[in-house]
Amino acid sequence: MARYFDSLGRWVLNRIENSLDFCAYITRIFRSLFRKKGASLESGITVLFKQVLFTGVQALPVIALVALALGAIAIVQSLTQLPRFGGEAFVGKILITVIVRELGPILTGFIVIGRSGTAITTEIGNMVVQHEIEALESMGIDPIRYLAIPRIFGVTASLVALNIYFDVFALIGGFLVSKMVLFTSLSIFLRQLIAAMVISDVTVSILKGLIFGILISLICTFRGFAVRVSSTEVPQQASKAVVGSITALFIADGIITFIYYF
Numbered sequence: 001m002a003r004y005f006d007s008l009g010r011w012v013l014n015r016i017e018n019s020l021d022f023c024a025y026i027t028r029i030f031r032s033l034f035r036k037k038g039a040s041l042e043s044g045i046t047v048l049f050k051q052v053l054f055t056g057v058q059a060l061p062v063i064a065l066v067a068l069a070l071g072a073i074a075i076v077q078s079l080t081q082l083p084r085f086g087g088e089a090f091v092g093k094i095l096i097t098v099i100v101r102e103l104g105p106i107l108t109g110f111i112v113i114g115r116s117g118t119a120i121t122t123e124i125g126n127m128v129v130q131h132e133i134e135a136l137e138s139m140g141i142d143p144i145r146y147l148a149i150p151r152i153f154g155v156t157a158s159l160v161a162l163n164i165y166f167d168v169f170a171l172i173g174g175f176l177v178s179k180m181v182l183f184t185s186l187s188i189f190l191r192q193l194i195a196a197m198v199i200s201d202v203t204v205s206i207l208k209g210l211i212f213g214i215l216i217s218l219i220c221t222f223r224g225f226a227v228r229v230s231s232t233e234v235p236q237q238a239s240k241a242v243v244g245s246i247t248a249l250f251i252a253d254g255i256i257t258f259i260y261y262f
Helices: 002-033 041-055 057-079 088-129 132-138 143-181 186-196 199-225 233-261
Strands: none
Touching: 002 143, 002 199, 041 057, 041 088, 041 143, 057 088, 057 143, 088 132, 088 143, 088 186, 088 199, 088 233, 132 143, 143 186, 143 199, 199 233
């Protein structure tokens, strides 16, 4: 029993310590963001563009493939049930509710975590192990301003854009299936979507993309800087970054959805 309480106490203390470290990291980001001294503007913009290229542009093919498949599957599953109740007219509402408002942002976030989140944590962690962070500090360059902040902006902007891109291709996938099964014309399909869509659906989707991007980039960069000495810590921190990012996404999604409905 004593061993159990000892393990529980260590777990609680570790969680408290990690939470305090994360809050301190966020505080340091805000201080570095508004500090005039540090890395030059040109170097930060270069890192930002490289992050957008990797996170956003290079992820377009996989995002399009997943979105097309999701839109098609959503329509196929809907058409197996809706005809029993004469609900074919609700196809547009299902696509808007299921994809644009809910699955689009969360699946886009998962793809970004798998592609970019792990890469960010691994890259920064290896830089810590190879003493490149110390080299930057010795040259008077703030590593938070040079490495973390451009990646936070790059990942956040990319995830918002990818979320919209995902929704468009998911709707295209839904239309293709509707065209083949229900012989729905493009004009009718668009009218159903416009009738089902309200401005709050788009607002919630973009808001989720924005919040998810901030959370993913913060957690993954934090885990990268959490590497201390050994290279064996890098995959461990990358795993923690993935788990923490997914957990944060589900919590944020639940809070936003709860606020939206209630």
